[in-house]
Amino acid sequence: MSAKSKLVISSVIFLLLGIAAAFIVYQPTLMQWFEDRSKLYVSSDSGLKSRFYAQRTTAIQWSQLLPDNEKFVLQKYQQRQASTPTQFADNILLSLEASVDADYSAAMSSINSVDTFDNKSVSIAGFIVPIDFTEDRSPGNIFIVPYFGACLHFPPPPPNQIIFAQLGIGFTAFELTQAYRINGILRRGLFEDPLGTSAYILDVVSIEAFFENPDDFRQH
Template sequence: MKSTLKIVLTFVLCTGLGIWLSRLAIDNWPTVKQAFVSKQHLYYTSDAALESEFNQATPIDLNWAQLMPEEDHQVIARYQQNSEPQNLEQMTAKVMRSINAAKDQQYQGALISTNTTAKFADKMVNISGFIVPIDFYEDQSVQSFFFVPYFGACIHLPAPPPNQMIFVQLERGFKDLDITNTYTLTGKLQIELFEDLMGTSAYTLELVSIVPFYGKSNDFRSHNIN
C-alpha cells in the first residue's frame, strides 16, 4: 500500500513539475530564443575600417534609459507609468497626472530634450528597438531610418524625445524590413543631432549589423515615452 501511494505521489509531483516547467518555457520562450538562437545578419557593413574597429571592441549592451540623462528621466518618470489603470481611482489619478504634465514646463521640455549622455559616445554598442524608415534607394532598399524604443513612433504615435531616437544611414541592400518587428543594431554610437520632418534625433549610429530580436519589448525598454 505504501509503495503504491509513493508511486502515485511521485507521479503527481512529476506531472505538476512538468506542467510548471512547460508554462515557464512558453512564457519566457522569446527571451530564451533571443539568447540561444543563431541570429541571421539582415545587414552587414562593407566598410573594412568600421568592421576592423568592431572586431577589436567588445560592444556594450544598451537599453534606452541609458541614453537619457538622469534629470530628464526623473522628470518623465514623474508623470508616465507603464501600468494601465485598473479602477476608477487609478483612472482619475492618470487624468490628473496628464493635466499637471500639460502645465509642467520642465516635463514639456524633457519631451523634446536633446540632452545626451557622453558615456557611450564613440563606443561600439548593441541596442534593440524598432525601425522607422526615412529614405529609400531606387531599388527600394532602406537608405536611412530612425531607431526608436516603441512601435508606431513617428508614424501612429508622437516621436520620442530626441535623446530616445537614433539616426542611421546604411548601404544598399537592406530590404528585409517589417516595421512591426524588433531588431538589434550593432554599431558605433555618436552624439550628433539630425533633424527631419518625422522627428529629431540626438544620436547617430555608424551601423555594423542588423539582426532580428526575438525577445519581448520590455526586455529593452525601461520606461515608456509616448
C-alpha cells in the same frame, strides 16, 4: 622506425602546426564571417567593421541615453495601464499635471545627450522608422526608436531617445512592426528631419531580429 616513416610523421606534425597557427591568426575573421551570415543586414564598410570589432561591444538600454535629471522628470509622469475607472482618472490627472510642468515639456523635446558611449561599439534594440529608401527598396536613412506606434498610443520620444542611422542596400527583410537589435558605433550628433529630430547617430555594422520589448524605460 624507418627514415621514410619519420619523414611522414614530421610532415604531418608540421602540417598540423601550420593549420593551428593559421586558425589562431584567422580565428577573429572566421568568427566574424560566421556571425555575419546570421544577420539580416551587414555593412559593406570594412573600415567601420574593423573599428567596431576592435572594441568590446556593450549592450545598452534606452534609459542609459537619458541625462539623470531628465530621466527623473519623465519617470514622474509615467502612465500606468488603467484597468479601473479610478486608475483611468488618475492617468488623466497625471496628464494634466504634466501639461503644465515646464521641466516635463523641456525633457520631452530635449537634445541633451550623455557621452558615456561616445564612439563606442554598442548594441541596442529598437524599432526602425524609415526616412527614405535605397535603390533596392530597403530602408536608407532611418530613425531607431524605443517603441512602435508612438503616433497612435504614446507621444513621440524626445530627441535623446531617437537615433539616426544610414544604411546601404541589402536590408530587404525589413518589417515596420518587427523589433531589431542594431549593432554599430554610437556617437552624439544632432540630425533634424521633418519626421523628427535625433540627438544620437549610429554607424550601423549589422542588424538582427529581436523578439522582446526593446523599451526598458516607459510603461506599455
